[in-house]
Amino acid sequence: MIAWAASPFGRIVTRVLLVLACLAFWQFIPVSRAVRFWMSSPSLIAEQFWLWLLDGTLWFHLQASLYVMAQGYVIGSAFGIVFGFLLGHFRRVHRVLTPFLSAVYAVPKIALTPLFIILLGVDNASKIALVGVTVFFLILTATIDGVRDVDHDMVQSFSLMGATRLEIVRKLLIPASLPWIFTGMRIAVRYAFTNTLLAELIASNRGLGFLIEFNSGNFNTTGSYAAIFALVLCSVGLTELLSRGEARIARWRLP
Amino acid sequence: MTPRQTLAWQVALGLLLMALWEALGQLGAVNYVSRPSLVAAKLALWFGGTVYQHLGTTLIELILGMGIGSSLGIVAGLFLGRAPVAAVVLRPLIVALYSVPLVALAPLFIMFLGLGVLPKIVLVGLVTFFLLFFNTFAGAERIDEDQVHALELMGASRGEIFRKVVAPGTAVWIVGGLKIALPYALVATITGELLATRAGLGFLLSQASERFDMAGLYAVLFILMTIGLLLSEASARLETHLLHWRQGHD
Amino acid sequence: MTEKIRLEAVTKLFNTRGTTTVALKPVDLSVRDNEFVALVGPSGCGKSTILNMVAGLMPASGGRVLYDGAPVAGANRRVGYMTQKDTLLPWRSTADNIRLALELKCRRTAKSEADDRVAQMIDLVGLKGFEKHFPAELSGGMRKRAALARTLIYEPETLLMDEPFGALDAQLKLVMLDQLQRLTQDRRMTVLFVTHDLAEAITLADRIVIFSGRPGRIRSIHDIALPRPRDVYKARFDPDFAHLHATLWDEMKDDVIAAGARA
Structure with a gap:
């Protein structure tokens, strides 16, 4: 029985049965009305989710979240790569700046939200700023590591060949540090997603985070669970997308 | 230079x-x-009395949540990591769960548990539980079976194998999990406090921003920065202490 | 002398992604108490598989593996097993790795006695001065010796060894062979020793079992009647040794060459 559960076919069946059993338990366990209010039930949640799907609510909030996330991600990455190359190349500057960078990095980024709201307003800009700052630091570190990892002998052999500084950057430093940057950018997607949601929880009138916060704030348990279900779907979809993209990139990255 | x-x-x-x-x-x-002098004055004023209550609240949420969440996570990870069939069956569910940013569930806990410290402790506990669980699980799964066999042949009991191979062999991964979980726990605490609370550094922060008290806002950020630095220093120390055997000899 | 280990028509099949490969054709072998048997043959002939089955880490696909007359079921706790890859615990120093078996409940030893025995073992395998080093700080040869000390310290009645000295340089290897011979003779251990070094096998063994490769099976078994104790350092200059070496090499060279061509 146990061996069967581990077999390729058996494990799928076991998983499905396990999930169904949990859902059935959730749906049919007899509880008082009060407890049922807090628990809601799978059928109610599915109904709510279906409704949101039909009337476009889900799409509206998802779009809002993705918009903030993408903008913050692109801006943060761009700054991160540029400053990463500069600091990776000018090592003395990097050494002087290190304690300052670690200090700023140590601040939990979410705590910057009130500041961003005062400086940039409650619109998207403050949320994009939060995502951007988070992504910036991740990509910055990755790029610096990448540039510094380039073999010093290789740089020397390039300059012996008569390469100019710009040529060294273009033909050696950039291609050699690309794998590091990609790794950083892959990790940063998750952080961008999380911080988008957090920013939306704290101050927003749209987005998946807002959907969760709004329903919970109104003690709408069914709505809260449906919003969380949407979040789970998005997270899994995002992870899936990432691992596929990664497999594609890895093909030309690896020698 | x-x-x-x-x-x-x-x-x-x-x-x-x-x-x-x-x-x-x-x-x-x-x-x-604001101005550095105003921020400094604010900090001096706060540390004359009022800040300790908020600092204490935040630290209690952080420490209790971390403590409960990480110890449960480590136990669960060790357990499931050494139960291959359960691991095979549950893997996709674990992977799916891993991809969800759990800190976004903060509003749910506030809805359930109100405005006190409890929802924050649960939130921090949940987030650290899963981070530690995932890491410990990965580590326990990668234990060298040959080492386990070697101890079996020596006559070691299950408990001894666990204490002498599985637990120390997973330590690298547990420390790795703690290094990620510490800053994340701070984020979870502050998120919970920003959403709804009556005390804590997050409360000070939202109070300052509502009053446009920029000096106060920067003062809170300064305190949080200090906590963040202390946490990263602590995890670095823990790492060198627990994993000294990994360093080459010189 | 009584029989210690007995393989009766033991076979091993491996299943990988739907295809079944035969690793071991039916093998019959009997090892007497206090006998030193070397298993020699090309790589991939199932020698290590036999050790794994005697240790109880791997079930036989067919036939029976008996130890002291009883079928082996599950980890066989009366053998000490030195696998090809050492299984030192990376977070323990050399001394603490060697001490490991003495910490277990089944043979808990007082600290002072354990200290003495660890020191003795460290001396024996020539690791003095490296007691506090971690495995990552030891050379390959040192790790092998630490693993040997860790196995010998609890004096198992049977030793299973899978190419234990493969990574050592020639001189050190001779020193280790000498120590191994002395220890196993003194303590009347039974040894099943896998190697592909014929000279090593002749130097140590009472009997040599020659395997042929893929699927593995026993080609021939030879008694090595050289008197004991043998001088490990000079044995290979003995005319009897040279003669044995030549005979056995003729026996196995086709298989070795074929295995080399496959690799």
Whole structure:
């Protein structure tokens, strides 16, 4: 029985049965009305989710979240790569700046939200700023590591060949540090997603985070669970997308 | 550049930044950027009394949540990591769960548990539980079976194999999990407090921002930065202490 | 002398992604108490598989593996097993790795006695001065010796060894062979020793079992009647040794060459 559960076919069946059993338990366990209010039930949640799907609510909030996330991600990455190359190349500057960078990095980024709201307003800009700052630091570190990892002998052999500084950057430093940057950018997607949601929880009138916060704030348990279900779907979809993209990139990255 | 020169540059740069910030404030942007002197005055005032209650609240949430969440996570990870069939069956569910940013569930706990410290402890506990669980699970799964066999042949009991191979062999991964979980726990605490609370550093922060008290806002950020630095220092120390055997001999 | 280990028509099949490969054709072998048997043959002939089955880490696909007359079921706790890859615990120093078996409940030893025995073992395998080093700080040869000390310290009645000295340089290897011979003779251990070094096998063994490769099976078994104790350092200059070496090499060279061509 146990061996069967581990077999390729058996494990799928076991998983499905396990999930169904949990859902059935959730749906049919007899509880008082009060407890049922807090628990809601799978059928109610599915109904709510279906409704949101039909009337476009889900799409509206998802779009809002993705918009903030993408903008913050692109801006943060761009700054991160540029400053990463500069600091990776000018090592003395990097050494002087290190304690300052670690200090700023140590601040939990979410705590910057009130500041961003005062400086940039409650619109998207403050949320994009939060995502951007988070992504910036991740990509910055990755790029610096990448540039510094380039073999010093290789740089020397390039300059012996008569390469100019710009040529060294273009033909050696950039291609050699690309794998590091990609790794950083892959990790940063998750952080961008999380911080988008957090920013939306704290101050927003749209987005998946807002959907969760709004329903919970109104003690709408069914709505809260449906919003969380949407979040789970998005997270899994995002992870899936990432691992596929990664497999594609890895093909030309690896020698 | 010698370390002394580097330090000199750093001090000079620090002073320059402070001076610029002060000047910017004096020149009229004070409503947005405040001034270092005002922030310092604010900190002095707070540390004369009122801040300890908030600091204490935040630290209690952080420490209790971390403690409960990480110990449960480690136990669960060790358990499931050594149960291959359960691991095979549950893997996709675990992977799916891993991809969800759990800290976004903060509003749910506030809805359930109200405005006190409890929802924050649960949130921090949940987030750290899963981070530690995932890491411990991965580590326990990667235990070298040959080492387990070697102890079996020596006559070790299950408990002894666990204590002498599985637990120390997973330590690398557990420390790795703690290093990620510590800053994340701080984020979870502050998120919970920003959403709804009556005490804590997050409360101070949202209070300051509601009153446009920029000095207060920067003062809270300064305190949080200090906590963040202490946490990262603590996890670095823990790492060198627990994993000293990984360093090469010199 | 009584029989210690007995393989009766033992076979091993491996299943990988739907295809079944035969690793071991039916093998019959009997090892007497206090006998030193070397298993020699090309790589991939199932020698290590036999050790794994005697240790009880791997079930036989067919036939029976008996130890002291009883079928082996599950980890066989009366053998000490030195696998090809050492299984030192990376977070323990050399001394603490060697001490490991003495910490277990089944043979808990007082600290002072354990200290003495660890020191003795460290001396024996020539690791003095490296007691506090971690495995990552030891050379390959040192790790092998630490693993040997860790196995010998609890004096198992049977030793299973899978190419234990493969990574050592020639001189050190001779020193280790000498120590191994002395220890196993003194303590009347039974040894099943896998190697592909014929000279090593002749130097140590009472009997040599020659395997042929893929699927593995026993080609021939030879008694090594050289008197004991043998001088490990000079044995290979003995005319009897040279003669044995030549005979056995003729026996196995085709298989070795064929295995080399496959590799």
